[in-house]
Amino acid sequence: MAIRRLPPLRAIEAFVRIVRLGSARAAADELGLSPSALSRRVAALEDFIGKRLFTRQHQAMRLTDDGQAFYTAVGPKFDELAAAVEGQVEDSKVLRLHLGVLPLFGSQRLFPRLPELRKLHPRLHIDIDTSPNQLARVGDTLDAAIILAHEPDPAFHSVRLDHNMVYAFTSKTLEAEIGHNPDQTVLSRQTFLIHTELPDSFVAWKEAIGMPDLEPAAIDHYDSGQLILEAAANGLGIAIMHDDHFNRSHDNRLAKLFDVEVESPYSYWFVCRPHALELRSVRIFHDWLVKAGL
Numbered sequence: 001m002a003i004r005r006l007p008p009l010r011a012i013e014a015f016v017r018i019v020r021l022g023s024a025r026a027a028a029d030e031l032g033l034s035p036s037a038l039s040r041r042v043a044a045l046e047d048f049i050g051k052r053l054f055t056r057q058h059q060a061m062r063l064t065d066d067g068q069a070f071y072t073a074v075g076p077k078f079d080e081l082a083a084a085v086e087g088q089v090e091d092s093k094v095l096r097l098h099l100g101v102l103p104l105f106g107s108q109r110l111f112p113r114l115p116e117l118r119k120l121h122p123r124l125h126i127d128i129d130t131s132p133n134q135l136a137r138v139g140d141t142l143d144a145a146i147i148l149a150h151e152p153d154p155a156f157h158s159v160r161l162d163h164n165m166v167y168a169f170t171s172k173t174l175e176a177e178i179g180h181n182p183d184q185t186v187l188s189r190q191t192f193l194i195h196t197e198l199p200d201s202f203v204a205w206k207e208a209i210g211m212p213d214l215e216p217a218a219i220d221h222y223d224s225g226q227l228i229l230e231a232a233a234n235g236l237g238i239a240i241m242h243d244d245h246f247n248r249s250h251d252n253r254l255a256k257l258f259d260v261e262v263e264s265p266y267s268y269w270f271v272c273r274p275h276a277l278e279l280r281s282v283r284i285f286h287d288w289l290v291k292a293g294l
Helices: 009-021 024-031 035-049 065-087 103-110 114-120 172-178 199-208 225-233 243-249 274-278 280-292
Strands: 054-057 060-063 095-101 124-129 144-149 157-160 166-171 191-195 218-222 238-242 254-256 267-272
Touching (some): 009 035, 009 065, 009 274, 024 035, 095 280, 114 124, 114 280, 144 280, 157 274, 166 199, 172 254, 191 199, 191 225, 218 225, 225 243, 238 243, 243 254, 267 274, 267 280
Parallel strands (some): 191 218, 191 238
Antiparallel strands (some): 054 060, 166 254
16 A cells, blocks of 8 residues: 655644744744744645645744644644654653642642542653742743632633632631621731732732721731641631632631632632643643543
């Protein structure tokens, strides 16, 4: 049986990366090519199929209708080929994922489920990074991250992992002193414990209890949700955090203040650069995370 002649795979790869990254310059940088070398690969592909795939205007390259049709037909097949080749790699080869995670999400939600992932994909190993400002490092030192945000920049591929309510909670001793109904005079004498990166949670909670102008005695800022939980349990103040963290803590030292429903301005998101989904390690984790419903 005769084997059909195919265009060079490097030319198809260049085409696919330009489409997915939305920029010829970004594609050239990722492939380690000069702009002229990248352009030659695309030109060779266009010569092979006899169609113009892009219109070129100054530095911009826009898909033609033929280019869109070609990508729709070829893009998924290119991914299948890449996956098939990778699947033949020696079984002992480790797949490495550099993942940014907030510590509390890691301890409460991710780590208890990771044994499931290890059983499904024993070659996948994850380097965990809990440093701040993770979004700025996605695509650089991080392959992906799980962040708390209003909504990530649309330049990222993102998946919302939850919707939360905001709770105010503290030690049972302090809860008894404060009482069951919001009192502005009482609350103005309290210390509130706020996560450094989530200031709008406190704003939303104050509005929900009808005290948008509440000025507490002090606001102590933390960059660790786990430490906020511990501080609240020890009576150091009133924590403003997600209901999920409160419920998952199973800490009988803590008590919720007031019966108030407050929708959180923040959600947990999985984020990565769009082209990172082509990495086997990122794709495996992404697909598992979505299916697992963490």
